[in-house]
Amino acid sequence: MKKYAIGVDFGTESGRVVLVDVATGEVAGTHSTQYKHGVITETLPHKQKKLKNSTALQHPQDYLDVLETSIPRVLEDSGVSKDDIVGIGIDFTSCTILPVDEQLTPLCFQEKWKDEPHAWVKLWKHHAAQPEADTINQLASESNEEWLKRYGGKISSEWMLPKILEIIHDREELYHEAALFLEAADWLTSLMVGEVKRNSCSAGYKGMWHKQEGYVRKEFLKRLHPLMENIYETKLSGEVVPIGSKAGELTEEFAAKIGLKPKTPVAIGIIDAHAAVPGAGVTAPGSMVMVMGTSTCHMLLSTKEEFVEGISGVVEDGIIPGYYGYEAGQAAVGDIFAWFVKELVPGYVEREAEAKNLSIHQYLEQKASTLPPGSKGLLALDWHNGNRTPLVDANLSGLLVGLTLNTKPEEIYRALIESTAFGTRLIIESFENAGIEINELVACGGLPHQNEMLMQIYADVTARPIKIASNKITSAIGAAMFGAVAAGSKLGGYDTIEEAAANMAKLKDKVFYPKQDHVEKYNLYYEEYKKLVNYFGRGTNNVMKKIKN
Numbered sequence: 001m002k003k004y005a006i007g008v009d010f011g012t013e014s015g016r017v018v019l020v021d022v023a024t025g026e027v028a029g030t031h032s033t034q035y036k037h038g039v040i041t042e043t044l045p046h047k048q049k050k051l052k053n054s055t056a057l058q059h060p061q062d063y064l065d066v067l068e069t070s071i072p073r074v075l076e077d078s079g080v081s082k083d084d085i086v087g088i089g090i091d092f093t094s095c096t097i098l099p100v101d102e103q104l105t106p107l108c109f110q111e112k113w114k115d116e117p118h119a120w121v122k123l124w125k126h127h128a129a130q131p132e133a134d135t136i137n138q139l140a141s142e143s144n145e146e147w148l149k150r151y152g153g154k155i156s157s158e159w160m161l162p163k164i165l166e167i168i169h170d171r172e173e174l175y176h177e178a179a180l181f182l183e184a185a186d187w188l189t190s191l192m193v194g195e196v197k198r199n200s201c202s203a204g205y206k207g208m209w210h211k212q213e214g215y216v217r218k219e220f221l222k223r224l225h226p227l228m229e230n231i232y233e234t235k236l237s238g239e240v241v242p243i244g245s246k247a248g249e250l251t252e253e254f255a256a257k258i259g260l261k262p263k264t265p266v267a268i269g270i271i272d273a274h275a276a277v278p279g280a281g282v283t284a285p286g287s288m289v290m291v292m293g294t295s296t297c298h299m300l301l302s303t304k305e306e307f308v309e310g311i312s313g314v315v316e317d318g319i320i321p322g323y324y325g326y327e328a329g330q331a332a333v334g335d336i337f338a339w340f341v342k343e344l345v346p347g348y349v350e351r352e353a354e355a356k357n358l359s360i361h362q363y364l365e366q367k368a369s370t371l372p373p374g375s376k377g378l379l380a381l382d383w384h385n386g387n388r389t390p391l392v393d394a395n396l397s398g399l400l401v402g403l404t405l406n407t408k409p410e411e412i413y414r415a416l417i418e419s420t421a422f423g424t425r426l427i428i429e430s431f432e433n434a435g436i437e438i439n440e441l442v443a444c445g446g447l448p449h450q451n452e453m454l455m456q457i458y459a460d461v462t463a464r465p466i467k468i469a470s471n472k473i474t475s476a477i478g479a480a481m482f483g484a485v486a487a488g489s490k491l492g493g494y495d496t497i498e499e500a501a502a503n504m505a506k507l508k509d510k511v512f513y514p515k516q517d518h519v520e521k522y523n524l525y526y527e528e529y530k531k532l533v534n535y536f537g538r539g540t541n542n543v544m545k546k547i548k549n
């Protein structure tokens with residue numbers, strides 16, 4: 001009898017449920033539920049009061065709707081019985097947090113708090129806590145906090161401590177009222193199993209937890225705000241459970257809501273980009289996983305904890321148990337190509353693409369693939385949305401050099417793609433400079449399925465072969481693998497994530513190998529790219545920011 005695991009991937013606009021055959025990794029069904037309230041940026045659902053700038057909230061009911069709608073739907077559509085589901089795992093965008101009461105009910109569900117924005121879920125892209133992040137970074141660098149190095153020298157306004165400090169500053173009463181602040185992944189897992197469990201991935205990358213040293217020291221927290229001193233024993237209390245563990249079993253009540261059997265094993269949650277690592281079949285050091293879409297996350301495993309310039313973080317047990325998991329990133333990749341296509345492509349190109357029944361991206365790819373490496377002397381800096389790794393500077397802007405009166409749109413398109421590949425090579429070099437080896441690349445996310453030329457350019461620029469995940473739902477598949485591991489082999493799952501990935505991960509047959517003549521040409525261009533990086537992004541030269549401001 002076939003056995004299945006369920007993976008649920010909670011994104012920014014919707015949640016997707018995938019049903020995966022445990023033995024083969026075949027996808028037996030998927031179903032997505034769009035969040036009814038989407039990303040709340042202007043006003044709360046019940047109140048017409050303008051929210052403050054850079055606010056991005058969500059409605060927790062939307063997450064429950066995903067589980068209650070999409071799980072029964074995949075079972076019904078696939079004809080798979082709930083008796084054959086061995087386990088369930090969820091992944092979530094992060095840091096996405098909410099305040100709850102003792103019963104784990106979100107404060108925004110209460111009449112008293114429903115009109116208070118801070119009672120709602122703060123989505124990862126809620127950036128209103130930037131002043132708080134600046135304060136934390138300044139105080140931490142003044143007092144030489146060791147933990148800051150694990151986060152590349154700066155923490156983000158998207159993370160747990162800035163978001164909570166913002167609540168203390170804006171609405172202290174709500175801070176007192178909250179029994180706990182939870183990552184949305186942990187809120188759902190805790191509801192499913194009936195007790196509070198925090199996952200080591202979110203706690204480590206976004207909550208400043210360290211397996212050996214615990215959380216940030218109290219003297220530092222007290223300097224941030226006296227109310228923060230004991231926050232980890234109070235509002236952030238709860239066992240931190242390593243990735244790859246079972247969080248518990250579905251309660252009778254929750255099982256009834258989502259159409260599964262009570263006592264179905266539930267995996268501890270994980271962040272979306274991190275779930276994509278086993279999802280793409282990577283469970284050991286040496287292979288870097290690139291989750292490529294609007295932006296790119298670079299994920300890597302190692303046996304060593306090193307301080308790497310500008311990374312988003314390094315966390316022991318953060319991705320695969322037993323390894324240090326590294327996350328780095330480029331703040332814009334697909335978004336840069338989208339900007340070019342939308343804002344700068346001339347009408348004649350649109351008409352030619354339409355005549356050939358191609359999207360503008362496809363048409364430009366077709367034309368640009370006949371060009372030589374280096375796009376006829378064009379060189380770009382991929383900083384249209386700032387630089388995440390290695391410079392950690394959101395204020396930087398993009399650049400294009402080498403234009404002539406003969407420059408064509410497809411040449412610029414190719415130069416922009418090449419610049420993002422150079423950005424990835426710079427990240428690879430940052431890891432190598434810290435003594436961490438990268439032999440091959442595995443790409444997942446939407447982009448690798450949309451543009452073959454782009455993948456070839458990445459192979460040529462990085463001089464490494466690139467494998468591609470077989471579908472775009474790699475994070476959800478990874479979450480399902482963790483569900484299978486929560487079940488264990490006795491219940492038809494696996495005992496380790498390594499075994500689960502070996503059997504359930506699927507890669508495309510086609511591998512992009514570097515072409516030697518292109519590698520050599522790109523080496524020359526990359527040296528010039530680095531000169532631009534050093535000139536505009538490092539040291540005392542501030543020209544880019546001066547012009548921008």
Ligand SMILES: Nc1ncnc2c1ncn2[C@@H]1O[C@H](COP(=O)(O)OP(=O)(O)O)[C@@H](O)[C@H]1O
Nearest residue numbers: 292293294334335337338361445446447450451
């Ligand atoms: N053929 C293409 N070539 C290059 N970029 C593309 C192409 N088609 C879409 N894109 C870019 O891919 C990005 C979407 O990637 P995807 O992984 O599907 O989304 P997300 O990051 O939101 O999950 C957009 O930024 C879009 O500009």
Ligand SMILES: O=C(CO)[C@@H](O)[C@@H](O)COP(=O)(O)O
Nearest residue numbers: 011012093094124271272273
């Ligand atoms: O920050 C992380 C990973 O650390 C992501 O969850 C966050 O960028 C959201 O990613 P998505 O837009 O959902 O792919």
